[in-house]
Amino acid sequence: MMYSQFFKHMLQRDFQVAATQKHEFGLPIIFFILVLVLFPLSIGPEPGLLNRLAPAVGWIALILAMLIALPRMFVEDYENGWLEQLFLSGYPGSLIVSARIISFWALYCLPLVLTSFLLVPFFSLEIKLWWVLAQTLLCGSMLMACLGSVASALLVASRKGSGVMALLVVPLLIPALIFATATMDAAGQNLPITGPMFILMALTIFALTVAPIATAQALKLNLG
């Protein structure tokens, strides 16, 4: 089978499995919405303060919501043995992992980024600024999925992933958070955002190139 066909089949399987477990897949979104709702309720109706906080709340809520989903990236297929069959099938490990990162991003991160539109009514964020925020979240969530895949692969056999997961992933996300904040600051002052945005994209592309190799190796170690 061609690699592209294999890749497509992997994505199809992941979507099919997700469709049978809607509760698992809805949990991070519900958590994300709850955080966005609780903030304005506890801070009070001050539009100036709220819209200044909005990007930070969006980012932190996304990071926390993804920490719920990340430990599940490989656990199920590790436990039922599908992962070892994939590694035996002779396809490159990094291809297997890339497919999983993409499907994870499409299933868990993309809905979160779309849900971040709630910042517009709840935090009286301007739509123009939300659009910039959504772009930083798109890049950032992909970066986090890549970093998380390495952590998830390392912790796949331990079952008690989430606490350690946060310790492994969040510190590595700090550069991304800094450039995302810089992008939002620039957008808020009507300055060009391309500089920090491009660095954020570069970080994401770098992670997308390196993470699958590291993840595949970590999974192999855990299988053996």
Add this chain to the structure above:
Amino acid sequence: MLSAKNLTCVRNQRVLFENLSLELNAGQLMYVTGPNGAGKTTLLRSLVGLNQLQHGEITFNQQNISECGTNILFIGHKPAINEWLTAEQNLLHWLSLTQVQADSTELLYKVGLTGLTDVPVRYLSAGQKRRVALVRMWISQAKIWVLDEPFTSIDHKGVEVLTALFKRHKENGGYVIVTSHQSLPESIVDQEFKLAYRF
């Protein structure tokens, strides 16, 4: 010819086996026996290249085993079945992973799962789940079959069918390596490999 030379495996500071060598020719079945904890599963996983060995090499027709992906059928303790999907969906994923063309309904009929094809696997019994995994032996085009306890949860009739499959695979020049705590009929066993528990 499948050959393993000087395999050594250490697990949890215990030597499971040391300088172990074996050879298997086309059309032969190797029956690996030994008490619990002797390292049967570890040996089988090493033979297919899933385990990292401390020492030794495994080759199939002068080729390293890790390059023989499509030539190996490994069925271990983990069935590689997603319990949320139906038997048919699981089988279809397997077919497209191994690029085999086959009629899934007919295959599931052969293993006695007619009428259960659209039930999520988690509602099936242990034996039925095992059958969903074992379907792979009917359609496998792999030369080397490595089967870890294939008879677990399988009824008498099922065991007979599996033994017949081993026989057919041997006649076609295949290699079978199997562990089991149930005894296999002597007529199909070509080599018996005993692993002892080491302290």
